[in-house]
Amino acid sequence: MSWINLSALWKIVVFGLIAGAGLPALFAGGLYSLSQGPRRGRVATAGADGGADSEVLVGGSVLGMALAAIAFLIVLAAIGWGIYEVYQIGHPPVKK
């Protein structure tokens, strides 16, 4: 019986960094590539719709959009997989 479960601590730090900082970074990368293209930096006309910034978000580059789509999909897949794993671990087979 040890007081600190070092292997669990280690896993929480590493997976925490991957999931907690890595995935948002990937999302940021997706946003970045999405914003590339001819329309980049165009100033949104005030009052176009509710979100005055919405036009600036999509830069219009096809490559950028494709990369962004891949990045977003990876993020979503990782989240789905993570939830599935947690479910698996959290429901151990019932011992009778």
Place this chain on the structure above:
Amino acid sequence: MLVLVVITALCFDFTNGFHDTGNAMATSIATGALGPRTAVAISGALNFVGAFLSLAVAATIASGLVDTKVVTLTVVAAGLAGGIIWNLVTWLFGIPSSSSHALIGGVIGSVIAASGGSAVLWHGLVSKVILPAVFSPVIAGLVAATGTWLLYRISRSMTDGARKHGFRIGQIGSACMVSLAHGTNDAQKTMGVITLALIANGTLAAKSNAPIWVIVCCALAISAGTYIGGWRVIRTLGKGLVEIEAPQGMAAESASAAVILLSSSFGYSLSTTHVATGSIIGTGLGKKGAEVRWNVAGRMATAWVFTLPCAALVGAAAEALAHGIGGTLGVVVDLVLLAALAGFIYYRSRGNKVDPSNVNAEWTGGVTPPQPAETLAA
């Protein structure tokens, strides 16, 4: 008697829900990614889902902390009373203290009062509750600081508008994950306690898992509490600690969600509150020029240290009282006192209300936004 205890436990779950809405949604509300009411509604629903996701923490609480042989229904009721009272008092002051520690402290206090320190599984307490409480905010802060740094680094050439818009969307996703994670950790605690009560009553065998009706009731109670929304705590977390921008909000929430979910699956009943606070401070450290209000953080940390022992004291007192009177009547007297105190605290809170309309008002040093009435001494 059992019914009384279960109801008290569900009340605790409810206070847990509204105390902790802030952990998940404070940053989204602060950056304007979600409207306050939408935020709490989504959070409530996801808490419900999360409660079903993992049962590891419930198992820890039910069998890993105290000797189930000495636990009686009176002890559980007294412990819950301790937890609820501490939760309400900290809520009044807008301090995001740990509901988990309040509950665990209350139960441990009443167990000690009932049958002495030997009935507490100290090893389980230290390794599954106290050490995670120390480590988790630090890990969460580290992850959040790293995340914040990466997000600003990657998005630095984007226009401010695009960045804000994009990360607000990301924030909604990450906030949802936190709510889900909260369900996997916090809803479990009440399930564990009710399971403990059922074991004490002889309804369930020792080391049993929570029955399905317990899971459903707890899930409902915590989502209802979440939906009501602890606006005071939301305000402290969202505005009091750090002024938060959308990328920081997303970094903080992702860090919280990841750390909570991971710990839940290891059966660590860590405090979502501590994690969220650690993340928010981390995100303040990860961005150049951001200012962390250390005095607010310090006040919180003080409250954290006191949570476990104070809740334990209240739990012990409640146990002594219930035991002194004896039987079901003792428990009823406890609960009536509890209800009276809850009513008084609610009454006090009306005087300087924090609700969706002023939750984001400029931080001027106190929990309650400036208003003509006297402000709560901080």
